[in-house]
Amino acid sequence: MRVLIAAGGTAGHINPALAIAGALKKADPTAEIHFAGRREGMEYGLVTAAGYPFHHIEINGFQRRLTPKNIARNFQAIYHLALSGPRTAVILREVQPDLVIGCGGYVSGPVVRAAAKKGIKTAIHEQNAFPGVTNKLLAKDVDVVFAASAAAVEKLGAPDKTLVVGNPVRPEILTQDRAAARAAIGAGDRTVILSFGGSLGARRINEVVGALCGWEQKTHQNILHLHATGSRGVQLFKDLAVQEGFTPGPDLVVKEYINNMPELLAAADLVISRSGALTLAELEAMGRASILVPSPNVAENHQYYNALELQNAGAAVVIEEKDLTSEKLIETVEGLLATPGRLAKMGQQARTLAQPRSLDMITERLLALVKTGR
Known part of the structure; x- marks a missing residue:
């Protein structure tokens, strides 16, 4: 099994992604797990320290407050967005994943969307009660949506394929x-x-x-x-x-x-x-x-x-x-x-709000998803 996980920006996205990676590796020691993210982001240090192969993709969010500095950032975001398609195609060719998982951050968008279009099995995990824009856009395209909170289910817009699993925590x-x-x-x-x-x-x-x-x-x-x-x-x-x-x-x-x-x-x-x-x-x-x-x-x-x-x-x-x-x-x-x-x-x-089986629930569903094939 070959898995590509896209996550970036904050520890709140990256640590759950690493927890999922560890659980998948424990369930299937032969699994090859790769990560995609920004080399300049927090994800690079955390992922490489954990020993997983890392594939760089540059992607930035758009700034809503329009100041001269933010306008310049938005032009840069447009430039990186234009390049993200070709870069994602290269990463998918290199990894040849059976499964692609998005765990949040802007990097999840192009990677998960491209994989879904190719017919690769895809899943996303939303950590917050109020979902981010990227996951709301991806929810309709992926095979499985994991939500940390029941409050996020309707907001994600795909209740028929959404499982409430909580947030995986470190063992x-x-x-x-x-x-x-x-x-x-x-x-x-x-x-x-x-x-x-x-x-x-x-x-x-x-x-x-x-x-x-x-x-x-x-x-x-x-x-x-x-x-x-x-x-x-x-x-x-x-x-x-x-x-x-x-x-x-x-x-x-x-x-x-x-x-x-x-x-x-x-x-x-x-x-x-x-x-x-x-x-x-x-x-x-x-x-x-x-x-x-x-x-x-x-x-x-x-x-x-x-x-x-x-x-x-x-x-x-x-x-x-x-x-x-x-x-x-x-x-x-x-x-x-x-x-x-x-x-x-x-x-x-x-x-009473905890989900101690969060990782087990996520892992079981992902393994079942991969078994259904491309």
Whole structure:
């Protein structure tokens, strides 16, 4: 079996694609799995580090806000779009896939569409409750549509061939030992708060979490707080420490990046973060309470719609960035901590949304699809 997976742009597209690739390889060790994406994108490093062959294709999205800079980008996007057809044809000839899977990002569009036109078996996976434009356009052409959320089914426009499977998460997320994870960080009986805003860092999240850290230390809360600033927030958080009067130490651990996310999620009682699809899938799989701050800078405001599903289930509190103040965050955390068992109950509600068999469901359907032949 030869498989070509197209995914790019963000970890929320690429990590599910890698999880699917790993599951297919486990099910069929003889499978040859290739990836298509941008060499300058995040996908190149993640895919090649995982050991899969990588085929470069340059494709960019169009900018809706028309500024001189964005107009220039749109001309470049048109140029790359014109070249994407011939480049896709070359990739398909090289790989000769039995199956092509699109996992999101602009790169999925030309690759999956060309494969479908050739009669190659095709599938897409939509990670968000509010589908992206590319997947909405592809849904009518592919053989199978995988949706993470039931809310996305009608929006994708192909309900008769859409399966709700959730978002596949890394296997290590499902195998963590909470007691061991808490012991490893010396949590004791403290409430563990884990906060982060992405690899680059989210300025507003850093600012309000800084105020929260100041409140925790001034009021002597029984909290162990673990915070990742992101690369752009390192100096900002140092400045906030002076401004808000907090000091990293036994009750506050500050890092630029979190390299052991599965372990820290296992140890946490409350997570403060953005609401990307991958993050939410991991919160659900782990059963963790959360305060979610959707990024306002994503297409179709999909992080907000993702987050609403957890809030509606009683698993999270959603605060839009336009409403996010230091006072609001402190008030929310204080309220959650005031009711014994509240965080545990929210975590239980999060787990009801999880799809622990997501990868199994996807793999079974893809293998059945390939068996039907071209």
